[in-house]
Amino acid sequence: MQAAQDVRLGGRPTRTQFEFTLQDANLDELNEWAPKILAKMQTLPELRDVATDQQTKGTTLQLKINRDTASRYGIQPQLIDDTLYDAFGQRQVTQYFTQLNSYHVILEILPELQGNFDTLDKLYIKSPTTGDQVPLSTFATWTSVPVRPLSISHQGQFPAITISFNLAQNAALGQATDAVQKAMAELGTPATLSSSFQGTAQAFQQSLGTVPLLIMAALVVVYLILGILYESYIHPLTILSTLPSAGVGALAILMAFGYDFSLIALIGIILLIGIVKKNGIMMVDFAISAERDEHLTPEQSIRKAALLRFRPIMMTTMAALLGGVPLMLGTGTGSEIRQPLGYAMVGGLIVSQALTLFTTPVVYLYLDELSNAFSNWGRSKGDDDGQLAEHGAVKQAAE
Known part of the structure; x- marks a missing residue:
């Protein structure tokens, strides 16, 4: 009996998860270089179960x-x-x-x-x-009869040979693709021999360019919404300062339990952007209201916010954290897909909760001082311009 994997992201049917395809218009050159590349890839510590679909020595x-x-x-x-x-x-x-x-x-x-x-x-x-x-x-x-090829695979119009592989333990797909590309450069393959990743590995490479843009777009949207809400350019940065600790916590727990930074883990980190910043929103919103309505100093307002909003912050964080525990510890059908999401959520929430209660008030005070410094600088510059204009008008009247 052989297990059949029915869900695949393109590529050729292979016994392993990832594929690397070689193409060349010259079949003899392709058959010459494919064993060399296969032998080189078998020595890479990031790969295991390296095999090829090349069948040039069929017994007939x-x-x-x-x-x-x-x-x-x-x-x-x-x-x-x-x-x-x-x-x-x-x-x-x-x-x-x-x-x-x-x-x-x-x-x-x-x-x-x-x-x-x-x-x-x-x-x-x-x-x-x-x-x-x-x-x-x-x-x-x-x-x-004399030995002859059993089959010649094609991709597009050219002969192709696919080398399939799995990842070694604790090796990420990004590390594996980088190692394969470095090995190809060291071998010095001819210009007529082209190579590319297929299937899941190809989808991963294509997603590398979109992941940073996706995260940056989410941060920009959050900053704009918070800036409109608080009518400030500075205080949205106080709230966004809670996100790095969440990202560090999510990546740390994924590495600790041997999970790759997959698309599901990325979804968990994007969820953290919405969940974790509520700690900063609760404190900053209360502090700004206290400054405006009760005429408190920034130190007094953020201290009062940290004391009075501690309980709702803990309640909402624990609710979200306990909601992620079943995803992290769950078993059964499809659990291997849900677990990275749960680990990313739980790890990010734990680290951010432990740090943001102390860092958010500090960041709030420093950014408030920075805002006052810019305001004073702009005000003093405006006064200087006004004095120069007044002096010029008096001089013109005297003449």
Whole structure:
């Protein structure tokens, strides 16, 4: 039985998760360089289970059937063909399904016997007329022919060879792709030989350029909304200062438990942008209101906000954190997809909660001083310009 992976992001059907494809218009050059690249990739510590679909050394036999002898046993050519296919053709006899995957049941002889010519001497066919097991050698002879390629794969219009691989333990996909590209540069492959990642690895490379833009777009939108809400250019930065600790916590817990920074983990970090900044919003909103309505100093207002908003901050954080625990610890169908999301949420919330209660008041005071400094500088510059204008007007009147 062989497990069949039914959900894939493009690429060729392989036994491993990631693919790296080589293409060349010259088939001989492609067959020459593919084993060298395969050997180099097998030495990379970031990869394991490195294999290729190159099949240039196929063993071929020419089978001659004595139809008269076979007919005396009631054996037809179709029965011979079916028997050989059952032995060497990997016939799929059935398929059964589970909640997580599907499995193909394959009929074949032992793999170690498939490349041995003597196996045909041990192959028997049941006679439909007598019911006896008749050796294949009774009515058939075979001879070997020169080695020839079993198959030549193509991608587009050119011959292609796909090298498949899995990731080594604690190795990230980004590290693996960088290592493969570095190995290709060290080998000095000819210009006519092109290479590219396919399937899941290709989707990962394409997403690398969009992830920073996605996070930056989220931060810009948050800054604009908070700036409009508080009518300030400075205080939205106080709220956004809570996000780095959440990102550090999420990445740290993913690394500690051996999870890659996948798309699901990225979704968890984007969720943290909305969840974690509510700590800063609760304190900053209360402090600004206290300054405006109660005429408190910045130190008094942020201290009062930290004391009075501590309880709702803890309540909302614990509610979000406990909501992520089932995702982190859950088992069953699809749990391997949900767990990185849970780990990113829980790790980010724990670290941000431990730090932002102390860092947010400090950042608030420093940015408030910075805002006052800019205001005083702008006010003094305006006064100087006014005095110069007044002095010029007096001088002009005197003349």
